[in-house]
Amino acid sequence: MKPKAKAFAEKAHEGQKRKSSDIAYITHPIRVAERLEEAGFSDELVCAGYLHDVVEDTPYEMEDIEVEFGPRVAHLVAAHTEDKSKSWQERKQHTIDTVKYAEKEVKYLIIADKLDNLLSMEQEYQRQGEALWDNFNAGFDKQKWYNESVAANMSVGLKEDAIPAYFHEFPDVVERMFGARD
Template identity: 35%
Template sequence: MFANKLIARAMEYAAQAHQGDTRKGGEVPYIVHPFEVAMILKENAFADQIVAAGLLHDLLEDTEVGREDLKREFGVGILELVLAASEKLEGRDERSWDKRKNQTIKYLKEEAAFINKAVACADKLSNARSILRDLEAEPEDFWQRFSAPKSKQKWYYQSLVESLKELEGLKMYAEFKEVVAEIFK
């Protein structure tokens, strides 16, 4: 599927960095998420560098990989795309869920470039798909696995839809709106 050397290298790098990790509340290997993000970006005809950034987007937040590691392996361009897709890293653990999510919404709405919104949309669509699958499989106590209750999750995802509306016309944005509506109907 991905014959490009950059994408293949990013796949291998992400798989090694996320080795042994699983998705929140389940047994699914974590690497499924970055692979899905990359597939969404590829399906929406983004360049290989953007697809590679999709594969690597969670490394700085969730693994031991640092900025210099990414820069050395993939260059400044991909590092900047990954940084733009990450929550503000400094002091992240000390900030509340509300504060972190408000910062994300503000960034996407007011500051993010189109390409950064695209990576964010692919990421959030993958998360929303996962939520919908898990919610349909086990509706009882589903929302207990999250750091914030369903009402706040609803606010966050609906705010994401609004903050990404510049992507109107892209298949992934249309699906994101549909999946969010289905989750919180």
């Protein structure tokens, strides 16, 4: 099922580029899925890692995911899909609320995604400097609020032995990106 999900995502995101660079978009879902696989998570969650942006950013719909990959994968993708008809602030608040209250597999998917986004952002910041923020719907202050809020809420309800190693990396990257500025 994982190779099928990867191929589906590659086809869906064909020709798309990352927001702040010329890098092929598919590199992001592949890294998210690999992080989930390295953490030892279920095939369904790894597939959701490959597919997490398909409904949000391509013409495919949730029904396509369910038909191809089943209700569990579709549920995981749906739980992490933003409603683009809402404002940036509403979408991000929804993600913060979701990461706080969702089942642990949804949390695992969201943080794998957000960590990869932040690591990419950090690389691009080193290359572009403050001009990086011009690539986003929200600038530094709103990105800081959002990422700090995700970090503050991501482990709510999880027992220590249910927290994957990459959860410990996320707040460190948030601090590097949004901590004290010169």
